[in-house]
Amino acid sequence: MIIVMKQGATREQLLAVKKRIRELGYKPHVIHGTTRDVIGAVGDERGKAVLQALESMEGVDNVMPILQPYKLASREVCPEPSVIELASGVSIGGERLVVMAGPCSVEGEEQLIATARAVKAAGATVLRGGAFKPRTSPYAFQGLEEEGLKLLDLARRETGLPIVTEVVNPRDVELVARYADILQVGARNVQNFPLLKLLGQQDKPVLLKRGMATTIKEFLMSAEYILAEGNRRVVLCERGIRTFETATRNTLDISAVPVLKEQTHLPVVIDPSHSTGHASLVPSMCYAAVAAGCDGLLVEVHNSPETASCDGPQSLRPAEFAATMDKLRRFAQVAGRQL
Ligand code: PEP
Ligand code: MN
Numbered sequence: 001m002i003i004v005m006k007q008g009a010t011r012e013q014l015l016a017v018k019k020r021i022r023e024l025g026y027k028p029h030v031i032h033g034t035t036r037d038v039i040g041a042v043g044d045e046r047g048k049a050v051l052q053a054l055e056s057m058e059g060v061d062n063v064m065p066i067l068q069p070y071k072l073a074s075r076e077v078c079p080e081p082s083v084i085e086l087a088s089g090v091s092i093g094g095e096r097l098v099v100m101a102g103p104c105s106v107e108g109e110e111q112l113i114a115t116a117r118a119v120k121a122a123g124a125t126v127l128r129g130g131a132f133k134p135r136t137s138p139y140a141f142q143g144l145e146e147e148g149l150k151l152l153d154l155a156r157r158e159t160g161l162p163i164v165t166e167v168v169n170p171r172d173v174e175l176v177a178r179y180a181d182i183l184q185v186g187a188r189n190v191q192n193f194p195l196l197k198l199l200g201q202q203d204k205p206v207l208l209k210r211g212m213a214t215t216i217k218e219f220l221m222s223a224e225y226i227l228a229e230g231n232r233r234v235v236l237c238e239r240g241i242r243t244f245e246t247a248t249r250n251t252l253d254i255s256a257v258p259v260l261k262e263q264t265h266l267p268v269v270i271d272p273s274h275s276t277g278h279a280s281l282v283p284s285m286c287y288a289a290v291a292a293g294c295d296g297l298l299v300e301v302h303n304s305p306e307t308a309s310c311d312g313p314q315s316l317r318p319a320e321f322a323a324t325m326d327k328l329r330r331f332a333q334v335a336g337r338q339l
Helices: 011-023 049-056 109-122 146-159 170-179 193-200 216-228 256-263 272-276 279-291 318-334
Strands: 002-005 027-032 037-042 060-064 098-102 126-128 163-166 182-185 206-209 234-238 268-270 296-300
Touching: 002 011, 011 027, 011 037, 011 049, 049 060, 098 109, 098 318, 109 126, 109 146, 109 318, 126 146, 126 296, 146 163, 146 170, 163 170, 170 182, 170 193, 182 193, 193 216, 206 216, 216 234, 216 256, 234 256, 256 268, 268 279, 272 279, 272 296, 279 296, 279 318
Parallel strands: 098 126, 098 296, 126 163, 163 182, 182 206, 206 234, 234 268, 268 296
Antiparallel strands: 002 037, 002 060, 027 037
């Protein structure tokens, strides 16, 4: 249910309503609006009639059901788009687009530092790189694990760029959270509910990737798992879905951007690399994504794609990435955004 407070309701009245929500066995989530506050009360769907009685409390304007199955992710509870702040001062969801770029996986110091410097010089504001890699084959390179996290930390100190990196196993959440600025959930883990719940208890933003066969509704329900645990900083990432088409690695669902923007206040970014699988297709999809209204991009860049341990064919060379960023500035301007 959504409890809409009156304009000018006092802090004491808000606290009293929150307390009563807890007593009734629900979790209150306060959203401070520009003119008034609303409280999302989430919990067992069956007993929601009891929440209706909150309407008689002082300071409460009205109590309404949340119609969507995802509650805290919905525009009903939070009509304004969320802007997610990182400790480094970078924000996601505001006027400035966020470009997260870097190699698929961390392979070594030279590779990571060279690529990190190149993406920074081209204007990226977050460095990506996997230390734990969810590979289709158990025989493929699985990532450098903690050694990779240490190299990411080194790259952050060298460049000042915050880092986004994937956590694959719930057992590694605390370890990865010690190093990462943004915790990435890969497409294959989008419905790993124990992992999502743990990430909901972390004090770090989460980049949640859409699964290759996940509907938008399922995607938002996965985000809800994180939000319901108290972590409000969730960024959604469309990375291509499975279709009959084989010319591309996946099919980039560009319409997911405006659909998600209608349904949720959470920022939306696009991954043009895993969705296409070919470096030559990445620049066009970057421009299309920005034109469609996304809040940012997650792009694979490698200083030597031909020798990459993972996803070389879809990785841009530093010069290609820089040229794409230059052209992207013009698309950003038309879309009313900045790079
Ligand atoms: C990645 O970003 O490194 C990755 C593994 O992507 P996805 O989970 O979308 O396949
Ligand atoms: Mn990859």
